[in-house]
Amino acid sequence: MKQTxxxxxxxxxxxxxxxxxxxxxxxxxxxxxLADAFGTSRETIRKAxxxxxxNGLIQKIKARGSVVLDLNRYEFPVSGLVSxxxxxEKMNRSSRTIVHQLEKKIPCKWVREQLDLSDxxxxxxxxxxREIDGERIILDRDYFPVDYVxxxxxxxxxxxxxxxxxNDMGLTVSYAKKEIVVEEADEDDLLYLDLNEYKHVVVVxxxxxLNDTTLIEYTESRHRxxxxxxxxxxxxxxx
Amino acid sequence: MKQTxxxxxxxxxxxxxxxxxxxxxxxxxxxxxLADAFGTSRETIRKAxxxxxxNGLIQKIKARGSVVLDLNRYEFPVSGLVSxxxxxEKMNRSSRTIVHQLEKKIPCKWVREQLDLSDxxxxxxxxxxREIDGERIILDRDYFPVDYVxxxxxxxxxxxxxxxxxNDMGLTVSYAKKEIVVEEADEDDLLYLDLNEYKHVVVVxxxxxLNDTTLIEYTESRHRxxxxxxxxxxxxxxx
DNA sequence: CAGTGGTCTAGACCACGGG
DNA sequence: CCGTGGTCTAGACCACTGC
Numbered sequence: 001m002k003q004t005x006x007x008x009x010x011x012x013x014x015x016x017x018x019x020x021x022x023x024x025x026x027x028x029x030x031x032x033x034l035a036d037a038f039g040t041s042r043e044t045i046r047k048a049x050x051x052x053x054x055n056g057l058i059q060k061i062k063a064r065g066s067v068v069l070d071l072n073r074y075e076f077p078v079s080g081l082v083s084x085x086x087x088x089e090k091m092n093r094s095s096r097t098i099v100h101q102l103e104k105k106i107p108c109k110w111v112r113e114q115l116d117l118s119d120x121x122x123x124x125x126x127x128x129x130r131e132i133d134g135e136r137i138i139l140d141r142d143y144f145p146v147d148y149v150x151x152x153x154x155x156x157x158x159x160x161x162x163x164x165x166x167n168d169m170g171l172t173v174s175y176a177k178k179e180i181v182v183e184e185a186d187e188d189d190l191l192y193l194d195l196n197e198y199k200h201v202v203v204v205x206x207x208x209x210l211n212d213t214t215l216i217e218y219t220e221s222r223h224r225x226x227x228x229x230x231x232x233x234x235x236x237x238x239x
Numbered sequence: 240m241k242q243t244x245x246x247x248x249x250x251x252x253x254x255x256x257x258x259x260x261x262x263x264x265x266x267x268x269x270x271x272x273l274a275d276a277f278g279t280s281r282e283t284i285r286k287a288x289x290x291x292x293x294n295g296l297i298q299k300i301k302a303r304g305s306v307v308l309d310l311n312r313y314e315f316p317v318s319g320l321v322s323x324x325x326x327x328e329k330m331n332r333s334s335r336t337i338v339h340q341l342e343k344k345i346p347c348k349w350v351r352e353q354l355d356l357s358d359x360x361x362x363x364x365x366x367x368x369r370e371i372d373g374e375r376i377i378l379d380r381d382y383f384p385v386d387y388v389x390x391x392x393x394x395x396x397x398x399x400x401x402x403x404x405x406n407d408m409g410l411t412v413s414y415a416k417k418e419i420v421v422e423e424a425d426e427d428d429l430l431y432l433d434l435n436e437y438k439h440v441v442v443v444x445x446x447x448x449l450n451d452t453t454l455i456e457y458t459e460s461r462h463r464x465x466x467x468x469x470x471x472x473x474x475x476x477x478x
Numbered sequence: 479c480a481g482t483g484g485t486c487t488a489g490a491c492c493a494c495g496g497g
Numbered sequence: 498c499c500g501t502g503g504t505c506t507a508g509a510c511c512a513c514t515g516c
Contacts, residue, residue, distance in 0.1 A: 004485065025452075030501060041487045043282075046502085059413065059452045063494040063501045067452055174298065178471040180419065182441060182464040200439070200464060202421060213264075213298045213306055225421040225439055232417040232471065241493095243504065269482060280506045285483085302482045302513040482514075492504075 006047035009038055013048060017057050017068055024070035028058060031066075056233050094133060099157045100192055101127035104146055111143050114207070114218045122146040126157055129192045132227070136194045139201075139222040148216050165216070174211035180204050180230060189222055202228040245286035248277055252287060256296050256307055263309035267297060270305075295472050333372060338396045339431055340366035343385055350382050353446070353457045361385040365396055368431045371466070375433045378440075378461040387455050404455070413450035419443050419469060428461055441467040 003011075016022050028034070031049065035042045049066055052058045058066045107115070107123045115123065123143045130138035142161065144152070149165065156164045165171045183203050185195055195201075201222040208217040242250075255261050267273070270288065274281045288305055291297045297305045346354070346362045354362065362382045369377035381400065383391070388404065395403045404410045422442050424434055434440075440461040447456040 006485080032501085041489090042502095043488090044486060047485085049502095056414075059448075059450070060502070061451060061495095062503070064496085065501065069452065175295075176473050178469075178473065180467075180469040180471075182421070182467055209298075211298065212300055213308060228419075228421055230417075230419040230469075232419075234415050234417065245504080271482085280508090281483095282507090283505060286504085288483095299483070300514095301484065303515085304482065479516080480514105481516105483512095485509100485511075487509080488507100490504100490506075493502095495499105495501080497498085 005040060006044050006051070009034075009040070009045065009048035010051040013052060014055075014057060017052075022068045024068050026068055027065040028068065096131040097158045098129040098131065098136070098192075099126070099154050100129060101125060102152065102154055102157055107143060111218065115143060115145060116215055117145060124149055124152050126152070126161070127188065127192070128157060135224075135227075136192060137224050137227045139189055139192050141188075141220040141222070143218045144216065148210075148214070161217075171216065172211045173208055173216075174213075175209050177207045178204060182225075185222075193222075193224060195224060198225045200225055204230075244279060245283050245290070248273075248279070248284065248287035249290040252291055253294075253296060256291075261307045263307050265307055266304040267307065335370040336397045337368040337370065337375070337431075338365070338393050339368060340364060341391065341393055341396055346382060350457065354382060354384060355454055356384060363388055363391050365391070365400070366427065366431070367396060374463075374466075375431060376463050376466045378428055378431050380427075380459040380461070382457045383455065387449075387453070400456075410455065411450045412447055412455075413452075414448050416446040416448075417443060421464075424461075432461070432463060434463060437464045439464055443469075 013022075013028070022028060028049075029037065031042050031045050034045045034049075038045065049058065049060060052066075053060050056069060058068055060066045103125055104122050105125055106120065107117070107125065111123065112119070112121070117123070123145055126140070126142040126144075128140045128142070129136045130140065132138075144161075148171070149169070152161075152164075162173070166173060181203050182200050185193075185199055185201050189195060189201050193201075202225060204221040204223070206217070206219040206221065207215060208219070210216050252261075252267070261267060267288075268276065270281050270284050273284045273288075277284065288297065288299060291305075292299050295308060297307055299305045342364055343361050344364055345359065346356070346364065350362065351358070351360070354360075356362070362384055365379070365381040365383075367379045367381070368375045369379065371377075383400075387410070388408070391400075391403075401412070405412060420442050421439050424432075424438055424440050428434060428440050432440075441464060443458075443460040443462065445456070445458040445460065446454060447458070449455050
């Protein structure tokens with residue numbers, strides 16, 4: 001994959017920050033100096049610095065410079081779109097995915113509305129339980145329009161469906177809306193999860209869009225209360 | 240407040256989208272055309288379009304154009320930093336804030352660590368219950384270092400502390416880390432909230448930073464399970 | 479093929495912070 | 498005052514889309 005110049009500069013600076021070449025609370029060289037050092041224009045340096053800022057590695061302060069942030073203080077921004085596989089790898093836990101359902105069918109009215117489909121469209125319906133350290137903690141219900149995802153197998157579902165869509169199918173996930181609420185546990189939750197005494201689950205509804213604005217996935221992720229954690233790293237935007 | 244050119248263009252385009260001048264699923268004029276129309280350079284137009292994209296108003300598609308998104312489909316992105324006051328106004332509900340505690344004190348060890356303070360620093364400790372439609376739903380516990388927020392009154396707490404910090408104190412909130420977990424209700428929750436049968440609360444921990452990277456506020460917002468809702472609009476970033 | 483958005487350049491002026 | 502990051506310009510080339 002061809003990288004742009006500013007992405008390369010971002011990667012270099014990012015590495016230098018993470019290996020301690022630039023220490024927390026110290027300042028990066030100025031944009032002019034970086035432009036000279038990398039033999040590029042200042043606007044290109046600025047794009048790289050904006051990426052660093054968006055990812056929580058530096059803080060730009062007008063008329064003073066770019067301060068390296070202390071990564072340990074914020075942990076790692078697990079904000080935005082994160083798949084179960086990435087998450088469990090990051091947490092370094094033993095994990096397993098159990099596929100309970102995998103079928104093509106005509107969805108119920110509610111799912112049809114969520115996916116904005118016509119009456120006779122087929123969807124893939126996948127139900128998976130996620131086990132971490134021997135406990136079944138998360139129940140995932142996914143719906144994909146068959147038009148966009150013609151083939152889906154058990155082994156794909158046991159790994160990452162994201163990976164499959166992005167790498168094998170060549171689809172580009174562009175943005176997603178997430179909604180987090182708490183609801184009473186339903187039949188599936190009781191059946192497929194180790195809920196212990198808990199009567200409620202945290203429900204994360206995820207609407208995933210491609211870069212041509214079509215909705216390609218609706219997912220409901222149901223978490224046992226005590227194991228749920230969501231981290232958001234928000235930068236105050238202008239206006 | 241002096242606005243930049245690209246912010247003005249953002250505002251104009253944003254209005255045109257919201258009043259229907261540009262219809263959902265249609266395309267905006269090309270960047271070259273917009274540059275001519277606004278009598279500016281293309282890079283400036285691109286900054287405005289990037290803002291529109293970040294705010295979920297358009298979707299840029301390479302080699303095709305910028306598509307106007309359907310606002311109703313996503314509701315409004317209530318993502319990122321939102322204060323209780325903004326929220327209740329947006330939801331158009333009758334709401335009230337009850338201040339239970341407002342004192343300067345030496346914080347417990349845990350809060351001192353959260354705020355990264357020295358042993359003898361004083362903090363403001365504020366406890367507020369939030370009532371919506373006659374039910375006490377949210378318990379807010381706020382901690383501010385006295386060094387940064389010398390004065391705080393009951394009436395400020397009944398309105399928005401954010402407003403006070405940003406407008407009256409002239410502090411610029413730059414970014415925030417949010418953590419969402421579910422915990423068992425504690426004594427304060429039972430005392431100050433109408434919890435009904437619920438034994439747990441959704442806890443939103445908020446760490447607020449100024450643009451010089453100092454941590455200026457730690458807030459714990461405790462919500463009754465059934466009334467909690469969090470919406471996140473995430474755009475997949477490059478690399 | 480022409481038109482699009484993505485990247486990049488080499489300048490420029492500005493507001494602001496600190497010495 | 499000088500150096501900083503923020504904004505802005507008028508060009509340029511590229512890869513990609515759709516016709």
